[in-house]
Amino acid sequence: MVRVSEFFNLGLGQGALDFVNVDVREDVAVYIDPHALRTQRGDWAEACSSSVSSFFETLLQAIQQDDSSLVHRLVFPLSEPNETHLGQSVGRSRGRSLGSEKRARELVAQLSSSRAIATGMVLDLEETALFVEGIGTDILSDITTCLIREHLLRYTKLQSNFHGIPTESQFVGPIWNSTTHTWDASVAAEVPRGPDGPLVLVPRAIVRFHPTLDKEKYFTGYIRPKYEQLELAKGLSSEFVYLIHEGKRNQQLRVSKTELGDHLGSTKSKLVDHTDRFPDALDSYREHVKLPAVPLTDTDLQSRVGDTPVDLGELLDAIGAIAPGAAGATSYHRAVAALLSSLFSSCLGNQGIETKLHGGLKRIDITYDNVAGDGFFRWLSLHFSAAIVPIECKNYTGDPSNPELDQIAMRLSPSRGQLGFLITRNISDKPRFRARCHAAASDNHGYIIALDDEDLRSLVADYQAAQASEENPREFALLRTMFGRLLGL
Known part of the structure; x- marks a missing residue:
């Protein structure tokens, strides 16, 4: 691995840097989490969050109005952001989740056909990871990266100036305009250049190993308990309820959570059905994750980027x-x-x-x-x-x-x-x-x-x-x- 600090001879490791010290050729498996942006305070994070929100609100409206032309214009500029070197590419960063016309059409179809989006169940971009097929950790991060590219470019320029990293004028992709709710054509920006193209630096505070919103945690912690209560109310007539300590004073009924979970199903389409039945479960989950989480520690991030401890x-x-x-x-x-x-x-x-x-x-x-x-x-x-x-x-x-x-x-x-x-x-x-x-x-x-x-x-x-x-x-x-x-x- 040749990390940014080594490529530009900064003399500093990950622990002493505010940005993710990525490999300048290959990807590092950390991801921008839009939920981290939404729960952080400060001018920069709030500007990023505003960009994400304005895009998603525009997209929601287009889908709900069945404006397929606008949906296409919004989604197709979401290209693979190889310049950050975050993600899952094996070998040199070259794009996996977004970037091709085929993948863009698939994403349009997935978003347009989502009942969760059409009915207003999904309120934020991060919630698509719970309910929309095809949107996982990597795609969520890539979409967010595209939407906050303008702010990442400004951050990169400041960090480059401070650390003495040389920059040059390069084209790095379209910019989401929160004022006009449209994409502006790619413009040249002063950013560092690695061996394979431009480098855009990402603050370590906004990256995670996994998105904060997790469909399995939502299912096991908020949806399945609703059904458990229903099954317990049926008593031993339920095929998922059994008796423990039979014949003793402390005998009680228990639910076989694994069997019940397998019966219910936790696919994204099933989660939409379950949430339709128990909308308060989603409200409770949102309340649970509304507070900021602790960002990745030095130890965690250093191990992922392959850097030595500070x-x-x-x-x-x-x-x-x-x-x-x-x-x-x-x-x-x-x-x-x-x-x-x-x-x-x-x-x-x-x-x-x-x-x-x-x-x-x-x-x-x-x-x-x-x-x-x-x-x-x-x-x-x-x-x-x-x-x-x-x-x-x-x-x-x-x-x-x-x-x-x-x-x-x-x-x-x-x-x-x-x-x-x-x-x-x-x-x-x-x-x-x-x-x-x-x-x-x-x-x-x-x-x-x-x-x-x-x-x-x-x-x-x-x-x-x-x-x-x-x-x-x-x-x-x-x-x-x-x-x-x-x-x-």
């Missing part, structure tokens, strides 16, 4: 090796981003670099979407505005002061997020600076956590200790303590 100690050493001062500012910025991308990998994602605010009048060094499914950052999102987490990096020789505090405070807002990080080399008078941060919070200027090299070492040590003791490393006790101080606790 060494947090080495990432810390890389920061420590940079001399404080203006000359090392760019190197420090990149080294901090590498450490935080690894340390917060299953909590913060969809990394933004030099993000512009207020029409470009202000910029933020690094931003992340809060994609946490548990731990400190999930707790934060439940109690405070924290969809986007800005980070300012200061490679100073001395302590930061009020101007630096004011700078990060001005990047916070109730709509974007109220927590920001100021990362610097050394804070000699921590009580005084933390008192300033507490005063800013008390004046409703947001919550600022300042971390220096010593604090970063403590975060890494706590993370590694939690892993060793098999506790949740995403709790970040130090951050919870610091945030508590900002609240006056």
